Amino acid sequence: MILFDLKCENNHVFEAWFKDSEAFKKQSERGIVTCPSCNSSAVTKALMAPNVSLANSEKKRASTSDLAKAQKLLSEAQKVVEDNFDYVGKDFAKEARKIHYGESDKKNIYGEATEKDSKRLKEEGIAFNQIPWKPKADA
Structure with a gap:
């Protein structure tokens, strides 16, 4: 299962779980992926950053490279x-x-x-x- 950040045509951002990218694509094409705020079916994947958990000592070191990671x-x-x-x-x-x-x-x-x-x-x-x-x- 993959958790995607999604965004509707009205710029509402929300999350949804899918089996894989293909499942999102198929459901989106069928119009069954809808925004919970406005019920719009014009939904796309938003850019996402990976969710990585670091130990406290690694967090301090990682913060110096945040810009490089973003780039x-x-x-x-x-x-x-x-x-x-x-x-x-x-x-x-x-x-x-x-x-x-x-x-x-x-x-x-x-x-x-x-x-x-x-x-x-x-x-x-x-x-x-x-x-x-x-x-x-x-x-």
């Missing part, structure tokens, strides 16, 4: 997005609308949006998430 998690999340989503660049808001309104096939996308575009997408009820993005290092 590593962000890099891993970014890689997952880059490997599994289509990059649409500055057309993110436009493409998200097309998908939301059925003008384009449903697919995972990522790109760039201004604060104004993000606010409008939220007002229209279009579900999306924002994550900090690290620029690629020059090769």
